[in-house]
Amino acid sequence: MIPEAFAQITVQREGAAGEAWLAELPGIVEGLLDQWSLQRDGDVLHGQVGVVVPVEGDAVLKVSFPHPGNVHEPDAFEAWGGRGAVKLYERDDARYAMLLERVHASTLAAHGGAAAAIAGDVLRQLTVPAPDGLPRMSDKADEWCEELLKDAAELDHPLPAVVVDQAVAVVDELCRVQPETLVHGDFHARNILRADREPWLVVDPKGYVGDPGFDAAIFLRTRAYYLFIDDGLVGAELLRSLQAELDEFAAASGVDADHIRRWTQLIAVQASFWGRRHGYGRARSGSELDELVRLIDQVAIHWTT
Numbered sequence: 001m002i003p004e005a006f007a008q009i010t011v012q013r014e015g016a017a018g019e020a021w022l023a024e025l026p027g028i029v030e031g032l033l034d035q036w037s038l039q040r041d042g043d044v045l046h047g048q049v050g051v052v053v054p055v056e057g058d059a060v061l062k063v064s065f066p067h068p069g070n071v072h073e074p075d076a077f078e079a080w081g082g083r084g085a086v087k088l089y090e091r092d093d094a095r096y097a098m099l100l101e102r103v104h105a106s107t108l109a110a111h112g113g114a115a116a117a118i119a120g121d122v123l124r125q126l127t128v129p130a131p132d133g134l135p136r137m138s139d140k141a142d143e144w145c146e147e148l149l150k151d152a153a154e155l156d157h158p159l160p161a162v163v164v165d166q167a168v169a170v171v172d173e174l175c176r177v178q179p180e181t182l183v184h185g186d187f188h189a190r191n192i193l194r195a196d197r198e199p200w201l202v203v204d205p206k207g208y209v210g211d212p213g214f215d216a217a218i219f220l221r222t223r224a225y226y227l228f229i230d231d232g233l234v235g236a237e238l239l240r241s242l243q244a245e246l247d248e249f250a251a252a253s254g255v256d257a258d259h260i261r262r263w264t265q266l267i268a269v270q271a272s273f274w275g276r277r278h279g280y281g282r283a284r285s286g287s288e289l290d291e292l293v294r295l296i297d298q299v300a301i302h303w304t305t
Contacts, residue, residue: 103196109188124254130183190222213259220249
């Protein structure tokens, strides 16, 4: 019922609370299968925060760890109504559970050069008015400013002052007042999956009220990683490819290219400092982390004007 890898990452991240939830998880799943009259139809899968149980009828039962970051996922799916995202059939908020449309395991991360245009078209479909009750990204502005200035002062880094100053300016100019739009919040290529009803559909939204430019920037930040790791691009070649993908994404999504660039500059500076303090999911220390931090530094500097 519980994949060993999922149990390990849950306990590492959540400690005793994770262990307690994992002990209850088989009973939670069985109760939901009974509640919604479902029959299992395949092996249990998992992501970072939840298990996915395939069930008959081309659907999956998803149960997530009860964390504030997972609260508004079903709200986002309801607002989209299947437009650019998997359909939501049932929800049990008390148990952080949903019955969702089934999609394939293949993600956009493996799709190569056309990924930016595909993702931009998906984001265009997701750009809808936000429902009531979602957290606002604009509420993060003060925290982001404080963190940028604190990190710039405390960390040993090569970013020129103008790069940090421009990131702070982006917070002041773009983050404090944002449109009443539903934002995915974790819009990267591994959360865009192959589907039958549409070519590509998103999963795992966080659900915010905010600026679609943020989602675009998160996508491009992760694309820089894939261009480096998968395609071996570095230096000027990587930056040229990333610029081309930004332009393709902007054309497909309808979001202004310079607007996306400014958001991406901010996200890159934040990621540079985060990596120095915490590492990244796939590189906590060592030479790989050093290379990734240098890559993010290059992006932050390149898109500073």
